[in-house]
Each structure stands twice: as structure tokens, then as C-alpha cells.
Amino acid sequence: MPIFRGKEFVSSTTDSKDSVRVATRTHVPLLASLSIVDDITLVHKDRVLLTGQTNPAYNGIYAWNSSTGKLIRAADADSLYEVSGGMRVYVEEGTTNAQTYWTLTT
Numbered sequence: 001m002p003i004f005r006g007k008e009f010v011s012s013t014t015d016s017k018d019s020v021r022v023a024t025r026t027h028v029p030l031l032a033s034l035s036i037v038d039d040i041t042l043v044h045k046d047r048v049l050l051t052g053q054t055n056p057a058y059n060g061i062y063a064w065n066s067s068t069g070k071l072i073r074a075a076d077a078d079s080l081y082e083v084s085g086g087m088r089v090y091v092e093e094g095t096t097n098a099q100t101y102w103t104l105t106t
Helices: none
Strands: 003-005 008-010 022-024 047-050 060-065 070-073 087-091 100-103
Touching: none
Parallel strands: 022 047
Antiparallel strands: 003 008, 047 060, 060 070, 087 100
């Protein structure tokens, strides 16, 4: 049975993940090196939420590797069994997406 808390829908299938530092709604080339997302300079192991990938299969939670400058899938969201409809994640910082919650609706 679904539970309602205020205007927020919560169900028994809700899957909350650890927060991410930043998020972006635009495509990020995963093979390219980067160091800034949503006007925030990344530090090693920062978690990043990608939501605007050209191929939606590449949306998700990533960790930034400072030695390569590249993003890799986060350990808690890198398989089919760890990501499900209703998954929620909070974004901590950024010019555009700070202090927002994101919910996977597929």
C-alpha cells in the first residue's frame, strides 16, 4: 500500500541512494575528461548525477576519478539490480540543480 507524506509520494519500492554532489541535465561525453559540472569543480570520488545523456541508458549516478578526469558508474548504482523505478537521489550543490531531489520514473 502506498504511503503519502504531504505532497510527496513514497512507496515500499522507493530506493534512496546516497546524495550526489552535482547533477547535469545536458549530455556529457563519457570518454572525455572533465572537471567542472554545474559550475562546481569536482574533487576525487565526487558523485555526479547525469540526466541528459543522448542515450538514456547512460543516465545515472557516477563517481569522478581525479587521476583520469573521467566519470565511472557509482558502486551503488552500477547494475540492473541496484537501480529501480522510484530510485531517489538528492543533489547537494550546483548553480542550477542544488538542493533538488530526483526520482527515476521508468
